[in-house]
Amino acid sequence: MELVVAIAIGVLAGSGVWLLLRPRTFQVIIGLSLISYAVNMFIFSMGRLRTGAPPILEAGSTGDLTQYADPLPQALVLTAIVIGFATTALFLVVLLAARGLTRTDHVDGQERES
C-alpha cells in the first residue's frame, strides 16, 4: 500500500516539477496542479496509511491513535486543497492578463531570441 502511494506521489511530483520548468504558462499551471496533488497525498500519508479505521469515536471512548486514523493530517489536507484551489484560480487570471498584455503565452513575456 505504501509503495503504491509513494510511487504515485513520486510520479506526480516529478511530472509536476518538469512541467513547472517549461516555458509556456499553461504547462506551468498544470505542473503546479500536479505538484499540489502530490503534496496533498504526501500530507495525508503522514497520518500513516491504514484501512478500516475511520476517525470516528464510539460513544464514551477516548481516541487512541492505534485504533483510529489520525484526523489532523486530513484536516491539513483539506486546508491545503482549499488554499491551492484559490491560488490556482488567481494564477489563471494572471495568466490570461499576461497573455493579453504581452501577446504571448511565454512565461518571460517574450519569445527567446535564438
Add this chain to the structure above:
Amino acid sequence: MSGWSHLMLLPIVLPLVAGSLMLLFDGVGRWLKAFLNLAATIVLVVVAITLLRVARDSDHSSSVYLLGNWPAPFGIVLVLDQLSALMLVLTSILALTSLVFSLARWHRAGVHFHPLFQFLLMGLNGAFLTGDLFNLFVFFEVLLAASYGLALHGSGVARVKAGLHYIVINLATSFLFLIGVSLIYGVTGTLNMADLAIRIAQVSADDRMLLEAGAAILGIAFLVKAGMWPLSFWLPTTYTAASPPVAAVFAVMSKVGIYIVLRLWLLLFGSGAGESAQFGENWLLYGGLMTMAFGMMGVLSTQNTARLAGFSVLVSSGTLLAAIGLNQVGMTAGALFYLVSSTLTISALFLLIELVERGREMGADMLAVTREAYGEPDDETLEDEEEVGFAIPATMALLGISFLACAVLLAGLPPLSGFIAKFAMLSSIFRPTGLEEPHVISAGNWAFVTLLILSGLSSLIAMTRAGIRSLWAPEDREVPRIRVIEMAPVAVLLLLTATLTLQAGPAMRYMESTAQALYDPAGYIQGVLATPPSQGIPGAAR
C-alpha cells in the same frame, strides 16, 4: 492582563473586519474605503505600540492567547513576546506611511488597493503572532495572496510579467512549506512550536534524519521569502516592478522570512535540541554572506535606480541571515536593531525613488560606462559657469536631503541609526564580553565583518552615483511636482531613524532583552504549555 489579553487578537481581527467591510462598497465610495483603511491602520499602530509596552513591562517573557480556549498542544495559540511586538510595531508604522503616500494618487491605479492592503496586514500580523506551524502556513498564504494582488496593482506589461514569476515561485515555495510541515508532523506528532521544541530532543535516531530533512525543506520555504542568495533572483525584479507604496510595504514582507528563521531556529534547534542542536547554522551563515556579496554586486551594477532599492533589500536580508548564523546573543541584539533601521530605510527609499524619478526620461539612469559602450558620447559638458549660490527649489532641496539621509543610513555612516546597528554587530564580534579578555575570532566572523563594511561602501558608491545623476548634478531636469502627503511619509520614516539614534540606549536595551529571551527558550515554552484555559466560561475544561 486578563481583560487586556484580548487586545492581542486585534491586530488580526481588525484588518479582517475592515477589509471585509470595504468589499461591501464595491466600485463606489473609493474615499470611504480609503478612510476606513486609514482609520484601521491608525488603530493598528496604537494597538501595536500598546502591545509593545505590555510585552516590555511584563514579568513573563511571553503572553499567550489560547484560541477557542483549547489548552496548548491541542489548540492553536497566539504568543506575544518582545520580538513579535517589535515586528507588529514595525509593520504597522510602515503600513501607515505607505498608505498615506498612496493616498496622493497610487491608490487609484487599481480597484482593490484598500481591501488587499488590509488583508496583507492581517496576514503579516498573524504570521508574527502565531505559535503554531500550520497556522503560520495559513497566515503566510493570506499575506501572499494579498501580495499577489498588490504586486499587480496598477497593471501594465512590466508588472504583470514580474507578477507572474512572483506568483509561480511563491506557489512552489508554499508546496515546499507544506512538505516540510507535514514531515515534521509525521515525525514528532505535533504542530505547536513550543511542544515541538520539547519533542525534538526526544526524537529517536532513526527518525532524526526525516526531521532534519523536513526542517531543511521548511527552512528553504522561509529563505525564499527572506531572499537568500540562490533563491532570491525574483526579489529585485518584483519589488522594482511593484508600485512604490506597495514596494514600501513589501520591505517588511521580506523580513517575515527572517523573523520566522530567527524564531524557529533558536526555538527548535537551540542548545536544548539534543543531537540536532545548531542544525543548519553554517548554511545560514554562508547563505547570508553570499546574499550580501550578491546584493553588493547588484547595487553597484544596476542601471535603474529603482532596482537599487531592490538589491538593498537583498543586502539587508543577507546581513541578517549571516548575523543569525553567527549564533551569539550580542550579535542577535545588533541584528534586531539593524532589522528595524534597514527596513525603515528601504521603505523610505522605495517611496523616495519614485518621487525623484518623476519627470525623467527613460534611460536617464544609464551609467556613463554603458553610454560609452553603445557609442553615445557623454553629453554633459562641464561649462565654467560663474554660478555662485543659485537658488535650489525647495522640492529639490528636500529630495536631496532625504536621498542623502537614505545613503547615509544604507552605508552605515554616523550619525544615523545605520551606523549604530552596524557598530552593535561589529562590537559584538570584537568585544563580546569585555575589553581585556583575549578572544579568538573565527574565519566566518572575519568574512562577515569584511562583507558588512564592503556592502556599506558599495551602497554609498551606488547611492551617491544615483543621487548625482538624479538630483545633484546641474543638468536640466524639471522639478517634479510633489505633494506634502507624499513627502511627509518619507520624512516621517527618516525622522524615525533619527529618533532611533537619539533613543539608541533604550532601543538597544530592548533588543538585548529580546535576544536574551530568544536564546533562553524555556520561558517561551513554559509560557505556552503552562497557560491554563480560562475558567468561568460555559463548557470550559475544569
